[in-house]
Amino acid sequence: MNSKIKILHIIKSLGRGGAEMLLPETLKLHNKEVFEFHYIYFLPWKDQMVESLQNNEGTVVCFSANNNIQMLLRIRDVVGYVRSQGIQVIHAHLPWAGIVARQVGRVTGIPVLYTEHNKQERYHILTRWMNLATMSQLTHVIAVSRDVEESIRKNKPGLRVPLDVVLNGVNVDHFVPHQQQNYNAVKASFSIPPDAPVIGTIAVFRFQKRLDLWMELAAAILKKIPQAHFIIVGDGPLKDKLIEKREALGLNSRIHLAGLQTEVRPYLAAFDIYMMSSIFEGLPIALLEAMASGCPVISTDAGGVKEVIDHEKDGLICSVDDAKQLIDFAVRLIGNDQYRETMGLAGREKIIRLFSMQKMVAELEAIYRKYA
Numbered sequence: 001m002n003s004k005i006k007i008l009h010i011i012k013s014l015g016r017g018g019a020e021m022l023l024p025e026t027l028k029l030h031n032k033e034v035f036e037f038h039y040i041y042f043l044p045w046k047d048q049m050v051e052s053l054q055n056n057e058g059t060v061v062c063f064s065a066n067n068n069i070q071m072l073l074r075i076r077d078v079v080g081y082v083r084s085q086g087i088q089v090i091h092a093h094l095p096w097a098g099i100v101a102r103q104v105g106r107v108t109g110i111p112v113l114y115t116e117h118n119k120q121e122r123y124h125i126l127t128r129w130m131n132l133a134t135m136s137q138l139t140h141v142i143a144v145s146r147d148v149e150e151s152i153r154k155n156k157p158g159l160r161v162p163l164d165v166v167l168n169g170v171n172v173d174h175f176v177p178h179q180q181q182n183y184n185a186v187k188a189s190f191s192i193p194p195d196a197p198v199i200g201t202i203a204v205f206r207f208q209k210r211l212d213l214w215m216e217l218a219a220a221i222l223k224k225i226p227q228a229h230f231i232i233v234g235d236g237p238l239k240d241k242l243i244e245k246r247e248a249l250g251l252n253s254r255i256h257l258a259g260l261q262t263e264v265r266p267y268l269a270a271f272d273i274y275m276m277s278s279i280f281e282g283l284p285i286a287l288l289e290a291m292a293s294g295c296p297v298i299s300t301d302a303g304g305v306k307e308v309i310d311h312e313k314d315g316l317i318c319s320v321d322d323a324k325q326l327i328d329f330a331v332r333l334i335g336n337d338q339y340r341e342t343m344g345l346a347g348r349e350k351i352i353r354l355f356s357m358q359k360m361v362a363e364l365e366a367i368y369r370k371y372a
Contacts, residue, residue, distance in 0.1 A: 004036040005372040008087040010078065010101045012071065012094055014039070014053070014060070015046030016234075016260055017204055018168075018285040019093050019117045024052035025171055029361045032057055035368065038085060040078060042071045042097070048260075059085075068096045078104045088372045089113065095123060095131040102137040111139040111371035115166075117282040119151035119303060122208070132156050139371060142364075144168045145283040145304030164367075168304075169360030170288040172352050175265065177294025177344065183269035190256040192229045197334045199228060200271035202264055202286040205236025207279075208302075212238075212245050213323060214277045219249050220327045225334055233258040233267050268293040272340065273333050277323050278302040288355050291315070291347035296340050298329040308355065314346040 014020050027037055037058045041047070042065040050060050061081065063074040082090070082104060091113045092101035098114045105112035114135075120128050135141065135156055141163045143149035149165050187194060199221065203209040211232065218230045232242075232255065239257075246255050258267060264286075268274070274290035276299035281287075283304030290297055291308070297315040299305050300323050309315035316333070318325035333340045 004032075005034060005089070005368060006036045006038065006085060006087045007368055008038045008040065008082060008085070008090050010040045010090060010092040010097045010104075012041065012097045013043040013046035014041045014049035015043070016048050018282070019115070020046075020049050021285060022168065023093075024049050024056060024058070025357060026361050026364065027053060027056045027058050029171065029357055031365065035365070038081075038087065040081065042074065048262075071096055071100055072103075075100055075103050075107075079107050082108050082110055089368050091115070091368075093117065095127050098138075099130055099134055102134050105139070106137060112137070113140045113142060113367065113371070114138050115142040115144065116148050116152060117144050119148055119280065119282070120155040121151060122280050128155070136160055140164070140367060142166050142367070145307050147303045147307060148282055166360060166363045166367075167307075167355055168283040168285055168288060169355050169357035170285065170292045170351060171357045172292050172348075175268070175289050175292035177348060183266050186231075186258075186266045186270040187229075190229065190231065190258075192256075193227075197225060197228045197272045198231060198270050199273045199275050199330060200231040200233065200267060201275055202233040202267070202290075203236075203276075204234055205238040205242060207238070208281070210277045210279050210323070211242055214275065215242070215245050215249055215251065215255055217275070217277060217323065217326050217330075218255055219251060220324070221330045222251070222254060224327070224331050228254070228330075228334070230255045231258055231267060231270070232256070233261050233264060235260045264289065265293065268295050271295050273298060273330055275326060275330065276300060276302075276305065277326065278305070279320050281305055283307070288351055291344075291355075292351040294341075294344040294348045296333055296343040297347060298326050298333070300326070308350070309347075310350075314350045315343065 039060045044064045063077050065071045090101050092098040093115050101112050143165045274295045274297045281303035300320040301317045309317050311317050316329040
């Protein structure tokens with residue numbers, strides 16, 4: 001007889017977004033002698049995380065839907081799955097999957113946990129309204145950062161269900177400093193000289209990342225560090241516009257687009273600096289991975305970023321409204337090898353102490369046990 005606690009994660013897609021990529025990484029560390037994990041997603045063309053979940057003993061099911069309305073029409077199917085599999089706790093991520101999960105919980109009586117990955121102000125007005133209007137139907141709300149928690153409390157005053165912060169984490173045994181991981185091959189693949197400084201980032205090509213501004217900053221940095229190269233790892237809906245932007249700046253030979261990468265460690269090893277120019281964030285996983293890898297970070301103080309980085313101690317941050325400071329930050333770090341190494345190692349120590357995935361998983365399992 002299977003006496004394991006059965007947890008069902010519900011999420012809109014299993015593509016390469018930050019929330020989605022957390023699922024296989026946490027699954028690797030969960031205690032599978034105690035817990036059994038199931039995953040339901042809805043957008044069949046966003047399935048990059050499926051194989052990793054299955055390889056780590058996760059059961060994955062797609063209830064195909066093309067949009068949010070069609071997701072709501074699959075509630076009956078999800079209810080059937082919950083009952084047939086003996087699910088004991090539902091854990092939903094992001095608003096529309098959360099709305100589906102709340103209705104499933106109402107029908108089945110199963111406890112529903114919901115992780116909020118973004119500030120409410122950043123959602124479309126209808127999404128925000130639906131999310132907040134049904135939030136009291138939840139059993140427990142989890143915020144990925146203090147900034148996200150504050151946004152929930154501001155927009156949903158009088159919320160009568162428990163609301164806790166479980167900080168996003170990174171596997172500090174997987175991301176370690178000075179891993180060679182073929183980083184010379186990364187440079188060679190873009191014809192970057194071995195001794196050239198590299199500034200990079202990992203991002204989905206969405207508005208919030210302001211990668212067009214990132215490219216403008218790169219152009220300004222080049223005027224001060226002519227030998228520098230820049231790498232952007234990722235893909236997304238703004239790809240064509242970013243290719244046009246790179247062309248307009250005349251930087252096709254200096255800003256390199258690496259596309260989606262399953263293994264990002266070689267790129268982090270190749271980066272001398274990790275640079276972010278986002279206008280808003282929850283608590284970005286790629287930032288934590290960069291810091292765990294000992295890569296010094298310069299960033300705007302978007303969302304949860306300011307909860308991770310102590311300026312001048314384990315990274316350099318500036319206001320989202322004054323991103324041009326990143327130019328001077330880059331020049332300071334590239335011009336001082338010892339300062340750059342010290343900053344990178346301080347960042348890793350911060351991640352080990354406060355943002356390890358091991359810590360995150362332990363906190364999640366404690367919540368699961370509470371409701372199982």
